Amino acid sequence: xxxxxxxxxxxxxxxxxxxxxxxxxISGHNTLYWYLQNLGQGPELLIRYENEEAVDxxxxxxxxxxxxxxxxxxxxxxxQPAELGDSAVYLCASSSQGRNNEQFFGPGTRLxxx
Amino acid sequence: xxxxxxxxxxxxxxxxxxxxxxxxxxxxxxxxxLFWYKQPPSRQMILVIRQEAYKQQNATENRFSVNFQKAxxxxxxxxxxxxxxxxxxxxxAYRSPNTGNQFYFGTGTxxxxxx
Numbered sequence: 001x002x003x004x005x006x007x008x009x010x011x012x013x014x015x016x017x018x019x020x021x022x023x024x025x026i027s028g029h030n031t032l033y034w035y036l037q038n039l040g041q042g043p044e045l046l047i048r049y050e051n052e053e054a055v056d057x058x059x060x061x062x063x064x065x066x067x068x069x070x071x072x073x074x075x076x077x078x079x080q081p082a083e084l085g086d087s088a089v090y091l092c093a094s095s096s097q098g099r100n101n102e103q104f105f106g107p108g109t110r111l112x113x114x
Numbered sequence: 115x116x117x118x119x120x121x122x123x124x125x126x127x128x129x130x131x132x133x134x135x136x137x138x139x140x141x142x143x144x145x146x147x148l149f150w151y152k153q154p155p156s157r158q159m160i161l162v163i164r165q166e167a168y169k170q171q172n173a174t175e176n177r178f179s180v181n182f183q184k185a186x187x188x189x190x191x192x193x194x195x196x197x198x199x200x201x202x203x204x205x206x207a208y209r210s211p212n213t214g215n216q217f218y219f220g221t222g223t224x225x226x227x228x229x
Contacts (some may be wrong), residue, residue: 003158031215040123042205042219043159056216088145091159095215103207105159105218 004106012112018080025094035091120220127196136193137206147209154202201227
């Protein structure tokens with residue numbers, strides 16, 4: 001079974017440029033998460049989807065960040081325009097509906113903003 | 115919101131020895147789930163072990179075991195017979211059934227294994 005797929009793995013852009021990250025969760029997983037992870041820190045939730053509905057986006061900086069999961073499967077996270085402080089690893093994870101089910105993480109996208 | 119605290123930013127252990135990583139959490143709920151995740155350098159985060167709060171028996175997965183103290187809200191991870199491949203960041207996580215599929219993560223403990 002394929003795991004959570006993310007692309008690209010690495011992205012280097014100049015500040016003020018737009019950038020987009022893509023995630024394909026494990027087949028059948030209704031819940032999809034986008035996290036931001038700074039070096040040496042734990043994941044911080046940006047947005048959580050239940051199917052195509054964003055049920056928790058309170059930590060998403062909506063002035064520059066946007067996300068979508070149109071068909072309740074894969075998802076895209078966008079930053080426009082990027083700032084120096086956005087340099088981090090962006091993790092995607094998915095889980096199924098079971099009460100004790102774990103999250104499965106993708107490899108992440110390492111973003112560097114110059 | 116629930117909070118998860120890992121008070122040891124860094125730990126080290128000699129190869130083949132045992133090490134314990136600590137985790138405490140704050141909650142008013144009685145039903146929840148706890149997890150330990152491992153993140154090797156530049157690699158994917160993977161599940162190490164999970165514990166259901168309603169189970170008194172501590173979870174065990176091969177060389178990994180937990181000491182779950184519900185009253186103290188403590189959930190430590192013990193790694194026995196440490197191996198070089200155990201070197202990684204370890205994150206404690208809390209999941210509440212009452213808030214859907216929301217996970218709360220600690221800040222992590224960086225484990226070094228000394229040959």
